[in-house]
Amino acid sequence: MIVIMNASCSDSDIENVFAFLHKHHLEGHLSRGIERTVIGVLGSPVPAGYAGIAGSIDSTIEDTLIGLAGVEDVFRVSKPYKLASREFHPENTVIEISAACVDSGTVKIGGEDVVMMAGPCTVETEAQLMTAAQAVREAGAVILRGGAFKPSTSPYGFRGMGEEGLKLLTKARDEFGMAIVTEVLTPADVALVSEYADILQIGTRNMQNYMLLDEVGRGSKPIMLKRGMSATLEEWLLAAEYILAQGNPHVMLCERGIRTFEKATRNTMDISAIPLVKKLSHLPIIADPSQGTGRRDIVGAMSLAAIASGVDGLLIEVHPNPEEALKDGAQSLRIEQFQDLMPQAVMVAQACNRQFIRPARYSSTAV
Template sequence: MVVVMDGRAPAEQVQAVISRLEECGFKAHPIHGVRRIVIGAVGDRRAISSLGLETMPGVERVVPIMKPYKLVSREAREENTVVRVGNAAIGGDGLAVCAGPCAVESREQLLEAARMVSGAGAVMLRGGAFKPRTSPYSFQGLEEEGLRLLAEAARETGLATVTEVVDEYSLNLAVQYVDVLQIGARNMQNFRLLQMVGRSGKPVLLKRGLSATVEEWLMAAEYIMSEGNGQIILCERGIRTFEQSTRNTLDLSAVPLVKSLSHLPVIVDPSHATGDRKLVGPMARAAVAAGADGLLIEVHPDPGKALCDGPQSLTPAQFAALMEELRAVAAAVGRAA
């Protein structure tokens, strides 16, 4: 349930409601909106009627939430959540683009990519230091050296940095170097890892699982938010279907659907969704038109020599041209880019 406090309720009244909830075994999560404070409460639904919350000073109303995901739902927070990372704002009026190579391969490769994407208008730099690969013989990433290079690129360009964490070891290293922790599709239902990134205090980019339903995706976000971390960016990256012409099937209908169900920002990864650089531009434009708050795009200085996902990576020139096209689409749907 959510307890909606009166907009003029002082801090003492808010704390009294939180204390009452906790006394009765509920886990309380204050959510500060523009006009009022809402307290999300997770616990035994049967006990709601006996709490007497409606009669407490400062309480405007109590709203039961029927969906299995509570804190990430629109019922818990009507306003859009805006995740702010450095100079980037994901979920606001603007379009936030995160770009860079699939994997950090070398200092020269990453710095060149960072300079190029920054110059074209990206606000975040992506780069994998730990690479979960299908084959154990594929490039697995530079690990801590890759994280150091991401931090160096951030210092030079001012870009916020995003990298994937795959376990407790990589998480403990990544929090020391990068701005946003990415949970990849393979780990969307690694519930222990979700809880750990929830406790990290860092913003989290949560990719949809390979075959996950929208509800399962939002429940994964609920794991993170239940640990007190509301800085969550949802990323649609395509799901696995019987179609084999593309790497995955990009579910763009999920963008407006999830935005109607949840207050969290939603971005789209057209690179992993299609696996083909020829399709990245059209799907990126379509994602913006569908209401995506941002994009996650792979860009490599020389895709032909990439150690990971070269066929779906744009060249810097292609990315710069796409950014110009995205500005036009964003303007047409009332967004800045």
């Protein structure tokens, strides 16, 4: 249920609404926008005549709420995901990430600007990571991607360097000033990965790992939630709801392609999901055309299409020598390919009245 406060409501009016909700064992979430103030109410709807059940919303409660001072209107949310819906939170969520490589010291995801995140799929060696990090930063990336823990379809595949990989990512952050996004696989690893990472990634295989979603929701680190390989938009947003319901509002979504009958690409990159999610939810959305296609020869084209569709950021795999990569070399751009892509991405963003967040000028002979 949504409680819309009128423009002249006072803090006391808002407090009275929360007191009323608390009395009826309901939970309220305040959202102050530029144009209006909204209180989202969480509870289980029940048929008329069942008033008085703790944690439920009935017509009597609605009627009373609309009569409280400062309340302009009350209506029910039609979506099964409440906190993730635009009805609950009309204005876009903007997530702020500390990054020394930008002049302001902060990268904002979900605002007017587009964010480039790039780096190797997996941390393999210090030389590989540092070479890639320097190259993508100099080309225009402000967030470094790299997997320390990697799920693998085969039990014999490379599964990452673990904490040693996290330490190398930290070294790269110290050297180049970029924030770090890396994957967390289990609830037991959340505390460890949170010590090192700026953004915790939930991969496609874990989108519906509800214990993991609950655990990252109890923390405060920004979360990048990748779409499950066979997930509908509603299932994806309900997964985000798990994190939001635990109290962590810093959630961004990542479209990384879905499994279809098509075999020409690793996945089918669902560009239509980007504007649809923008209509349904206030959460930022990132596109991963590397995982989305599995083919480096079309990663660039899909990146440009994602920008045109309104994405808030790109997550691209870049490797100094993709032919020797331990994971996903076929979808990783060579450094020169990424360098060629960035000016094109900037021009498409400008054509859509947006711009990329750019790192400050950098010069180093460390690598």
